[in-house]
Amino acid sequence: MKRKNKKFQKRSSNSLNKLSLFQKNDGKFSRKCPLSIKNAPVVDYKNIDLLKRYVSDNGKIMSSKITSVSQNKQKKLTREIKRAKILGLL
Amino acid sequence: MAFYENTIIAKQDLAEKDLKNIKDKYNEIINSSSGKVIKIEEWGLLNLANKIKNYKKGFYIHYKFEGNKKTLDEMDKKIKVDGTIIRNLIVKYKKLDTENEFFKKEK
Numbered sequence: 001m002k003r004k005n006k007k008f009q010k011r012s013s014n015s016l017n018k019l020s021l022f023q024k025n026d027g028k029f030s031r032k033c034p035l036s037i038k039n040a041p042v043v044d045y046k047n048i049d050l051l052k053r054y055v056s057d058n059g060k061i062m063s064s065k066i067t068s069v070s071q072n073k074q075k076k077l078t079r080e081i082k083r084a085k086i087l088g089l090l
Numbered sequence: 091m092a093f094y095e096n097t098i099i100a101k102q103d104l105a106e107k108d109l110k111n112i113k114d115k116y117n118e119i120i121n122s123s124s125g126k127v128i129k130i131e132e133w134g135l136l137n138l139a140n141k142i143k144n145y146k147k148g149f150y151i152h153y154k155f156e157g158n159k160k161t162l163d164e165m166d167k168k169i170k171v172d173g174t175i176i177r178n179l180i181v182k183y184k185k186l187d188t189e190n191e192f193f194k195k196e197k
Contacts, residue, residue, distance in 0.1 A: 046193065
C-alpha cells in the first residue's frame, strides 16, 4: 500500500513531465471553479460586486473558458446577470 | 403558496410623501390579495447603468413576500397602470434569505 501511494504522489506533483508528445499536459490550464468551493459567494442578481467580475467592459458575459466557472454555475451566472441588466444595476 | 421577490424602480423626482405612499400601496395590495409581506427593503436612490425612459436615477424598493397567482396578477395590473414606476422585476424563489442585505447603507 505504501508503495502505491508514493507512485501516485510522484506523478501528480510533476504533471508537466510527459512520456509522449500526444499525452495531454493536465494541470497547466485546469483551475477549479471559484464558485463551487466551500463558503462560495451567493450567485444572485442583487450581489453586483460578484457579477461585475464576470462581465467585460463592454457589458458582455465572459466565457467560462477564461473564468473557469463550472457549467452549472455558468448557467446560473448568465441568468442572474441578465436579471441585473433588466433592473439597470449592471 | 410560493415565495417571490419584487423590485420596483420609482421615478427620481418624487417627494418623500409620494414614496411612502407607493411603499404602503403595494404593501396593502399584496396583503389584501391572499398574500403576505415578509420584508420590505429600501435601497435608496441609485444610479441606473443605462437610461430607462430618459431617467438616469431611480428609487429602488424591494419586497419579499409569499403569495399565489392571484397576488401576482393583481400586482401586474396595478404596476402597468402606475405612471410613477419605471420598471419592475418579479423573481420566484424556493427559499428566501432575509438576513443578507446587499444594498445596506454604510454610515
